[in-house]
Amino acid sequence: MKLHLRVWRQTSAEDRGRFEDYELDDVSPDSSFLEMLDLLNEQLLEQRKMPVAFDHDCREGICGMCGLMVDGMAHGPIPGHTVCQLHMRHFKDGDRIVIEPWRVAAFPVVQDLVVDRGSFDRILQHGGFISFATGTAPEANSILIPKDRADTAMDAATCIGCGACAAACPNGSATLFTAAKVGHLGHLPQGQPERYQRVVGMVDQMDAEGFGGCTNVGACTSVCPKEIGQDFISQMNRDYRRAMLGGAGD
């Protein structure tokens, strides 16, 4: 199939950037979106032009490196998918596709479609540590965790930190990411000793990084490749309130 691509090009963080239009022929419907971009890059290299820079690693939807705004939708039009797992069969011959990087102040553009998501790392760092007895390996079942708690913690832990939540949020908020990371340890016994200092550390860092506030729109969950739910946001709000206004520890 033939595609008309409009791609954001920006040589460096200082460059103002601009859109460029490309025509791409012979795109297989079985290729992934990133493979389609690989094809574009081969074409650009043949023309002795700079290839388009974009982030990727596993291309299996599990690492969280990829992330593009495809036609105004984070990770493209298919819910529950990363852009590396998006296939070209979801597009039609002759389609025009606009491809942009995440637009969030806390994710500065490095080059073309690559953004710096270091702000997410710093939010994680401000979660701090958990207290744990080191030494000999503990007996596997010495800490019992109810199945539903383990499942909830696992749901939160599926967050791959791709940044689509903040990219799709009308407020540019990283609330779903932070809530998933807070909820992950917050639901497990191992996470209890530092539960409240962790939520304060992470939320305050989220604000300090310049992300927006949540207005309960739900766009984040809609685009999340792991479909992480709004409940985690509610739980983070509750933990933060308890940590700040009392009630922590009950």
Place this chain on the structure above:
Amino acid sequence: MWRSSIGKKIIMAGTGLIWIGYLLLHMYGNLKVFAGQEAFNHYAESLRTLGEPMVGHGHALLLARVVLTLTLVAHIWAAVALTRIAQQARPVGYAKFRPASGNYATVTMRWGGLALGLFILYHLAHLTWNVRVLTGAYEPGNTFDKLVVGFNNPVNVVLYLLALMAVGFHLWHGGASFFQTMGWRIAASRQWIRVLTGSLAVAIPVGFAVVPLAVAAGWVA
């Protein structure tokens, strides 16, 4: 606490709740027009004598006004602060953006809130400060008369109904957001929160709307 985004949201939730409570009381008072002129005026006067003799004349009303003003100012302050943070969070917009979620109520929260703020000013000017705009002559001190004469002008009826629509949207998203911000919206409570905020978002505007409609229809005169 209040420096954080969640702290500001808690301010919005708490002050919003006070206003929902106030709207319910206000609606109850309005519906007294159907009990007749005397009962309605008596009710209006009793707002001033509320709590007497323990509380001085008009003091309970004054307290209510102070609380409502302060909570409204806090609500607006937090909303403006959060809007500015959101604008700074995305200084460069998308060339193409398709909202992944949100309905009419979510996208009109900010503009709808601004419209409501302006309407409240008009409403106060009209009925509390007795500015004679878009209203005919009424008997001074006769609240019932003031209401009926005011709503005899169709412009006021239309403005009022539009504002009520904005109230409904604001409550629909704001009500659910209250529970989300307080951390009480989880899978188990989602359904009843939807029912509760949905019924409030319908019941409050309808409860208010029957009064101007009844005046326009000539049932209250």
